[in-house]
Amino acid sequence: MEEKFAISIYVCNKPGVLVRLAQTFTRRGYNIDSLVVSPAHDHHFSRITVVVQGEPVTFDQIIRQLNKLVDVVHAMHHSDTDVVDREMALFKVRVKPNQRAEIFQIVEVFRAKTVDITDNSLVIETTGDSLKIDALENLLGPMGLLEMVRSGKLIMKRGLEET
Amino acid sequence: MNGAQIVVEVLKQQGVEYIFGYPGGACMPIFDALVDAPEQKIILVRHEQGGTHMADGYARATGKTGVVLVTSGPGATNTVTGILTAQMDSVPLVILTGQTVTPNLGKDAFQEADVFGVTMPIVKHSFLVRDVKDLSRVVNEAFHLASTGRPGPVLVDLPKDVVSNEWDEDFKVDLDLPGYQVQTSGNSDSIEYVAELLSKSKRPLLYVGAGAVISGAGKQVQKLAEKLQAPVTTTLLGKGSFSEMHPLSVGMLGMHGTAYANKAVIECDLIMAIGARWDDRITGKVSEFCPDATKIHIDIDPAEFGKIIQPEVSVNGDAAEVLEELILLVNKLDTTDWLKKIDQWKIKYPLKFPKRGGLRAQHVLVELDRLTGSNAIIATDVGQHQMWAAQFCKSIRERQWLSSGGAGTMGYGFPAAIGAQLGKPDDLVVAIVGDGGFQMTMCELATAAIHKLPLKILIINNSYLGMVRQWQQLFFDNRESGVDMEGNPDFVKIGESFGIKGFHLRRAGDVKKVLKKALDYNDGPCIVEAVVVKADNVFPMIPAGAAVSDMLINEPPKSQKMQKPVGST
Ligand SMILES: Cc1ncc(C[n+]2csc(CCOP(=O)(O)OP(=O)(O)O)c2C)c(N)n1
Ligand SMILES: [Mg+2]
Numbered sequence: 001m002e003e004k005f006a007i008s009i010y011v012c013n014k015p016g017v018l019v020r021l022a023q024t025f026t027r028r029g030y031n032i033d034s035l036v037v038s039p040a041h042d043h044h045f046s047r048i049t050v051v052v053q054g055e056p057v058t059f060d061q062i063i064r065q066l067n068k069l070v071d072v073v074h075a076m077h078h079s080d081t082d083v084v085d086r087e088m089a090l091f092k093v094r095v096k097p098n099q100r101a102e103i104f105q106i107v108e109v110f111r112a113k114t115v116d117i118t119d120n121s122l123v124i125e126t127t128g129d130s131l132k133i134d135a136l137e138n139l140l141g142p143m144g145l146l147e148m149v150r151s152g153k154l155i156m157k158r159g160l161e162e163t
Numbered sequence: 164m165n166g167a168q169i170v171v172e173v174l175k176q177q178g179v180e181y182i183f184g185y186p187g188g189a190c191m192p193i194f195d196a197l198v199d200a201p202e203q204k205i206i207l208v209r210h211e212q213g214g215t216h217m218a219d220g221y222a223r224a225t226g227k228t229g230v231v232l233v234t235s236g237p238g239a240t241n242t243v244t245g246i247l248t249a250q251m252d253s254v255p256l257v258i259l260t261g262q263t264v265t266p267n268l269g270k271d272a273f274q275e276a277d278v279f280g281v282t283m284p285i286v287k288h289s290f291l292v293r294d295v296k297d298l299s300r301v302v303n304e305a306f307h308l309a310s311t312g313r314p315g316p317v318l319v320d321l322p323k324d325v326v327s328n329e330w331d332e333d334f335k336v337d338l339d340l341p342g343y344q345v346q347t348s349g350n351s352d353s354i355e356y357v358a359e360l361l362s363k364s365k366r367p368l369l370y371v372g373a374g375a376v377i378s379g380a381g382k383q384v385q386k387l388a389e390k391l392q393a394p395v396t397t398t399l400l401g402k403g404s405f406s407e408m409h410p411l412s413v414g415m416l417g418m419h420g421t422a423y424a425n426k427a428v429i430e431c432d433l434i435m436a437i438g439a440r441w442d443d444r445i446t447g448k449v450s451e452f453c454p455d456a457t458k459i460h461i462d463i464d465p466a467e468f469g470k471i472i473q474p475e476v477s478v479n480g481d482a483a484e485v486l487e488e489l490i491l492l493v494n495k496l497d498t499t500d501w502l503k504k505i506d507q508w509k510i511k512y513p514l515k516f517p518k519r520g521g522l523r524a525q526h527v528l529v530e531l532d533r534l535t536g537s538n539a540i541i542a543t544d545v546g547q548h549q550m551w552a553a554q555f556c557k558s559i560r561e562r563q564w565l566s567s568g569g570a571g572t573m574g575y576g577f578p579a580a581i582g583a584q585l586g587k588p589d590d591l592v593v594a595i596v597g598d599g600g601f602q603m604t605m606c607e608l609a610t611a612a613i614h615k616l617p618l619k620i621l622i623i624n625n626s627y628l629g630m631v632r633q634w635q636q637l638f639f640d641n642r643e644s645g646v647d648m649e650g651n652p653d654f655v656k657i658g659e660s661f662g663i664k665g666f667h668l669r670r671a672g673d674v675k676k677v678l679k680k681a682l683d684y685n686d687g688p689c690i691v692e693a694v695v696v697k698a699d700n701v702f703p704m705i706p707a708g709a710a711v712s713d714m715l716i717n718e719p720p721k722s723q724k725m726q727k728p729v730g731s732t
Contacts, residue, residue, distance in 0.1 A: 064466040070288040073342040
């Protein structure tokens with residue numbers, strides 16, 4: 001059975017590093033679900049959060065293969081309770097002015113935000129863990145959801161320890 | 164100075180003696196800079212693949228890093244096979260490739276190839292240098308990465324404008340590799356645990372691979388084996404890490420290993436990998452590989468742990484350092500019965516071959532081994548002759564056996580021998596090649612001839628792609644398909660056209676005489692073309708993907724239907 005894993009990777013900001021990471025996953029048959037890359041506090045480095053799907057038996061070994069890459073400073077897997085995890089999403093919904101109220105109610109309950117309104121559309125922004133975003137997607141689906149874009153999962157280790 | 168001069172200066176500082184090169188537009192500035200640097204000799208090869216294998220053979224024979232310099236586009240892509248070969252076998256290479264000027268990158272400029280991208284999955288690391296200011300650091304990093312930890316090929320792509328630009332370089336070496344750490348000393352607790360597991364073993368087996376050769380751990384392997392009184396088997400690339408003449412040696416294991424090594428694998432209660440990676444040519448069917456034996460894994464590369472086999476304990480470190488510590492913690496084991504059993508297997512199932520029916524490759528190789536006192540550096544190509552050489556040419560010291568194991572690259576052997584002879588001018592170097600593989604890189608006869616290298620080229624000519632024919636015979640109902648080497652040239656005449664001495668060997672009775680003549684010939688390279696029995700087979704054999712216990716010690720009767728290999732190539 002395949003499972004999902006979130007991995008944090010701290011890399012040198014050098015050309016090709018992303019391709020090398022992607023190749024490592026691809027060669028071992030892992031699918032990349034989401035991938036977030038951004039400069040770290042020290043701009044010579046980047047932090048990457050990647051969510052992959054694959055066989056749990058090979059997982060530790062893949063982490064070691066990632067760590068073996070010359071430009072990877074460290075790659076780690078964290079349990080859900082050790083980290084804060086967040087994801088952001090935007091939803092575009094086709095909606096007539098007279099149906100807006102129902103959607104606003106959902107937005108309210110989810111502590112989401114409406115960030116764009118036209119005569120026949122809304123763009124909703126939300127932040128939260130991935131499950132919350134899945135739930136919002138499910139609710140908006142039958143209500144005229146046109147587009148969804150998700151940032152992908154971000155994780156950060158709780159406390160002083162490095163992610 | 165310009166970028167090219169900076170590169171050449173770094174090569175000098177790195178102690179490079181030979182550059183295996185082939186010029187072209189994009190690397191002309193570097194060739195130009197080399198005119199003023201007589202310390203680094205350019206070996207002008209005849210094909211970039213050959214050049215890469217030469218650098219590889221040089222590196223395997225000497226332990227130093229091999230250097231390749233080629234032009235962009237086709238020059239660079241011609242090195243790909245050589246890079247894969249080096250990557251699979253952990254050989255330190257630095258490959259410098261010319262590249263189109265930076266403003267042209269990505270625009271399909273003349274002779275542009277994205278070699279940085281093409282080679283990414285088959286290098287230890289690679290660089291594309293965009294600024295002359297980075298050159299000195301990057302080339303130094305390339306040498307550091309290639310030669311430390313688990314060695315491997317490192318490619319540096321050098322755009323022509325970058326190597327043409329001027330820069331006042333001070334050559335202060337500050338490597339910038341924060342993601343690269345090498346663990347050489349093993350964890351002491353783990354080593355103690357290894358010693359404890361060993362102390363409980365009645366039937367231990369040391370399984371030694373290329374990592375031990377690279378580490379230079381031969382002495383430690385011998386000390387450990389003798390102290391424990393444990394038998395030692397080596398992989399194809401581990402040959403030489405432990406003398407095959409030693410009474411504790413059971414020779415090579417795996418697909419074409421000795422029957423007694425493979426029987427020891429089946430019956431051991433503990434197997435300890437030292438710089439070896441449980442390759443599928445060794446384990447066969449993994450689920451049936453030593454299921455009851457305790458597995459121990461010592462490796463410099465932690466990514467090997469649990470990749471194929473989950474060991475009871477792993478030690479991440481340099482083989483020589485780890486063994487040095489381990490030796491202090493172990494005592495002699497009671498292996499008398501175990502060693503007796505192994506000796507009986509050696510008597511009952513020796514390596515053998517039919518003595519009649521014409522000239523046999525094995526006969527030639529046994530005689531070669533005898534006449535050279537097992538002391539030659541042997542570079543092989545890939546195929547039946549390679550496996551026979553592995554079986555019958557004994558390795559007694561490190562860096563004496565050069566063969567493409569992981570990649571199984573035909574065309575490797577002869578150029579590798581050239582590189583080895585350049586690096587080891589006082590050693591006897593013999594290339595053992597097949598008629599098929601030799602034709603893939605035989606253009607390098609010119610390279611060997613010009614430099615008057617005294618190497619011997621032994622061509623085992625069976626007029627077949629013999630190893631493939633063997634598989635067709637055994638697993639595909641003897642339906643021969645695309646294996647007949649009809650149209651082979653007269654290899655002696657080919658040699659003559661390069662001014663190279665050649666000898667035909669056609670009769671079993673002439674083996675000693677002809678080999679002696681070749682070994683005594685010292686005016687440059689010479690060829691021995693041994694025209695051998697066409698349809699001979701290599702045994703023992705563990706069919707690919709089968710369990711070690713399914714080993715065929717001898718040729719199965721024609722009536723026995725064999726299953727097609729599964730689970731592996
Ligand atoms: C570049 C390359 N192509 C194909 C193969 C597959 N292959 C493995 S052994 C072999 C036959 C080699 O024939 P030859 O060189 O005559 O050696 P022999 O087996 O006859 O001793 C082939 C085709 C390979 N290993 N490398
Ligand atoms: Mg042949």
